[in-house]
Amino acid sequence: MKILNKDQILALYNPAKAAAMIKQGFIAYSEGHVQLPPVQHFLFKEAHGDCCVKSGYLEGDELFVVKVASGFYRNAKQGLANNQGLMMAFSALTGEPAALLLDEGWLTGLRTALAGALAAAALAPQKIDAIGIVGTGMQARLQLEALQTVTPCRTVWVWGHTQDALDQFEHEFAAKGYRIHGTLDAEPLARACQLIVTCTPSTQPILQSEWIQPGTHINAVGADDEGKQELATELVARADLVTVDAVSQCAAYGEVSRAVKAGLLAKELLVELGQIFAGKHPGRQNQSQITITDLTGLAIQDVQIAKSILV
Amino acid sequence: MKILNKDQILALYNPAKAAAMIKQGFIAYSEGHVQLPPVQHFLFKEAHGDCCVKSGYLEGDELFVVKVASGFYRNAKQGLANNQGLMMAFSALTGEPAALLLDEGWLTGLRTALAGALAAAALAPQKIDAIGIVGTGMQARLQLEALQTVTPCRTVWVWGHTQDALDQFEHEFAAKGYRIHGTLDAEPLARACQLIVTCTPSTQPILQSEWIQPGTHINAVGADDEGKQELATELVARADLVTVDAVSQCAAYGEVSRAVKAGLLAKELLVELGQIFAGKHPGRQNQSQITITDLTGLAIQDVQIAKSILV
Incomplete structure (x- = not known):
């Protein structure tokens, strides 16, 4: 199982490549070729936090992805990022864990921004x-x-x-x-x-x-x-x-x-x-x-x- | 983030301790103190596989858990276990990843058997x-x-x-x-x-x-x-x-x-x-x-x- 930390992930990040793939992902989703089970939500009232688990699979791919992303809104006070998270990729051929992306929530931030840019490019x-x-x-x-x-x-x-x-x-x-x-x-x-x-x-x-x-x-x-x-x-x-x-x-x-x-x-x-x-x-x-x-x-x-x- | 492989996990596994905790977990669940979001399911038709993502949090705990467990029913033919999976624990105080349990599906097998034993002890x-x-x-x-x-x-x-x-x-x-x-x-x-x-x-x-x-x-x-x-x-x-x-x-x-x-x-x-x-x-x-x-x-x-x- 490949394990990448935030710096390694950001070094491999290619915005143009990611944007093109996200665009294809939106198309596949609207065409019904994506398995997206219901999002799982947690609420941590006392810690003033929440978490969601989002998982998806583009049919035909060799990988599927599970993401755990959280926001704990008192973290900053103790020197931690409010947003935490990781993504995991698994083989869609054998189920074996393929990669752990310890991105600390960055990939969520980036993919959200790329979706905005794609929408603006099409509609502005x-x-x-x-x-x-x-x-x-x-x-x-x-x-x-x-x-x-x-x-x-x-x-x-x-x-x-x-x-x-x-x-x-x-x-x-x-x-x-x-x-x-x-x-x-x-x-x-x-x-x-x-x-x-x-x-x-x-x-x-x-x-x-x-x-x-x-x-x-x-x-x-x-x-x-x-x-x-x-x-x-x-x-x-x-x-x-x-x-x-x-x-x-x-x-x-x-x-x-x-x-x-x-x-x-x-x-x-x-x-x-x-x-x-x-x-x-x-x-x-x-x-x-x-x-x-x-x-x-x-x-x-x-x-x-x-x-x-x-x- | 602590990372444990199957052998390390099984070395730490204490059936009596686990059974007692699972028993308490069933009680907490029935009392409404457990957050259990809907299970996520994937189906991999061509690879003859399936996967589910189960997540839970016993309110008041310092950890919550996300499990990814799959069955790929042609794995055995290529020398792999049909059941694959891992569990992850996250801090319920900050959202940070706490531990990755690369249990290859064993903890799912064991917790299922322990539930059977607990039911038999109570009802046989x-x-x-x-x-x-x-x-x-x-x-x-x-x-x-x-x-x-x-x-x-x-x-x-x-x-x-x-x-x-x-x-x-x-x-x-x-x-x-x-x-x-x-x-x-x-x-x-x-x-x-x-x-x-x-x-x-x-x-x-x-x-x-x-x-x-x-x-x-x-x-x-x-x-x-x-x-x-x-x-x-x-x-x-x-x-x-x-x-x-x-x-x-x-x-x-x-x-x-x-x-x-x-x-x-x-x-x-x-x-x-x-x-x-x-x-x-x-x-x-x-x-x-x-x-x-x-x-x-x-x-x-x-x-x-x-x-x-x-x-």
């Missing part, structure tokens, strides 16, 4: 004057970095809860050649940006419908569980096209689930990214449509990024 | 003249060995599909001081034995109701999935007491599920082992009752046997 408008990043955490950074291959735009509005967090974000990305506008008010961000990524654990809508300009594409990344919400329900209902990683998950507990449950958005209108990537749905039809992609996270992304490291 | 009649083992595989061997601590009886009837398998079984256990009666016909076994363990992957009933004598206890271990059956439905319906590891699982796909679904056995009459072990149900009421225990396998058993190795 042609002209992007400014990118909006809602959130200042690790996933906000990874999403912005992953968009480098999607658009040459380096003008970025960032929304955060505190000026300190915004200053830190600006400091980091200014050093990489970005022009960063930090803001504690999401409205100017929403009005200025044509490509917006929301990646917060918010339970209240941050982006209001009336702020969003025609032609905007929004990747909604943060709301991956019941109770979380980043976009006003009216904004989801108003969008010209709502795409999702998985209809089943997004209609149940994703960002778009409120609009679906309120009867403001027919579940049948949700389009899976796999259909877009396979060319079975045209995606954005003109430069004035508002498009939204709801990403709840699929184990096939874990499968594909693990394979991109191993195979 | 006082006088056992002969033990019946239905099946000649690894689990049949482990079940018989685990019963050593339950009864001094060393007279055993064994049913198998082939004389070769029976001869091999007899050869092994005669060397350990057992009197083994091998049989290709299950009827004399059923008529002679007061404690019977069925552990085959059969899809047809092997034990008929009319063969079973008053006072018999049966552990039904093999039927852990839809389509599997070892006991005639009438036998399950006729039993004076039907106990189960988990009502939810056994009523859905265990040995007793056919009788429940056919309306021959009320789900409300199923008694969980945890209730018996906690003294909340008296169990066997007299020496002439027929009692059955249906074991489908619970992740809390994995949690407890892993802890018995690690803690």
Whole structure:
């Protein structure tokens, strides 16, 4: 059994290869060629933590993958990363353990960012004057970095809860050649940006419908569980096209689930990214449509990024 | 992260300690103190394999456990064990990986046998003249060995599909001081034995109701999935007491599920082992009752046997 630590994994990580494989994974998922059993959830109330086990198998592969990913929100206080996790690959021919990827949650972060970049590449408008990043955490950074291959735009509005967090974000990305506008008010961000990524654990809508300009594409990344919400329900209902990683998950507990449950958005209108990537749905039809992609996270992304490291 | 291989695990394995912990685990499960998310299943049709991911957490513990266990039924032909698997323990305080148990499926086999022994200790009649083992595989061997601590009886009837398998079984256990009666016909076994363990992957009933004598206890271990059956439905319906590891699982796909679904056995009459072990149900009421225990396998058993190795 091969055992790789985080540094070894990151040394083998090839974003372009991983993105191409994740794209194929979304297509295979939407075509029904992926076994994705139900996600297992744990809640550790006293330790203020949670954990999910996501497993997947792309039929025909020689490997299947089991991922254990957790968030323990007091870890940082004791010098540990809040997000912990590992992935394991097993032979789909014999069941033998093939590899243990001690990635400390990095592959989950990276595959989530790559899905955002793939959605943006397929659905964002042609002209992007400014990118909006809602959130200042690790996933906000990874999403912005992953968009480098999607658009040459380096003008970025960032929304955060505190000026300190915004200053830190600006400091980091200014050093990489970005022009960063930090803001504690999401409205100017929403009005200025044509490509917006929301990646917060918010339970209240941050982006209001009336702020969003025609032609905007929004990747909604943060709301991956019941109770979380980043976009006003009216904004989801108003969008010209709502795409999702998985209809089943997004209609149940994703960002778009409120609009679906309120009867403001027919579940049948949700389009899976796999259909877009396979060319079975045209995606954005003109430069004035508002498009939204709801990403709840699929184990096939874990499968594909693990394979991109191993195979 | 501690990594233990099979030999290291078996050297640390203490059956009495593990059994006591598994017993406590059943009690905690029935009292609602265990988080057991839904089991994840994979099917590998072309490789003739399957895999399940079982995870559990006994609330208040410092560890939670994720198990990946598979069966690939052509492995033996290439010199590999059909059953493969590993267990992982994670900190329930920080989410960090704590231990990887490369047990090659042994801990699953052992915890299943220990559950059988615990059920027999609680429910078998006082006088056992002969033990019946239905099946000649690894689990049949482990079940018989685990019963050593339950009864001094060393007279055993064994049913198998082939004389070769029976001869091999007899050869092994005669060397350990057992009197083994091998049989290709299950009827004399059923008529002679007061404690019977069925552990085959059969899809047809092997034990008929009319063969079973008053006072018999049966552990039904093999039927852990839809389509599997070892006991005639009438036998399950006729039993004076039907106990189960988990009502939810056994009523859905265990040995007793056919009788429940056919309306021959009320789900409300199923008694969980945890209730018996906690003294909340008296169990066997007299020496002439027929009692059955249906074991489908619970992740809390994995949690407890892993802890018995690690803690």
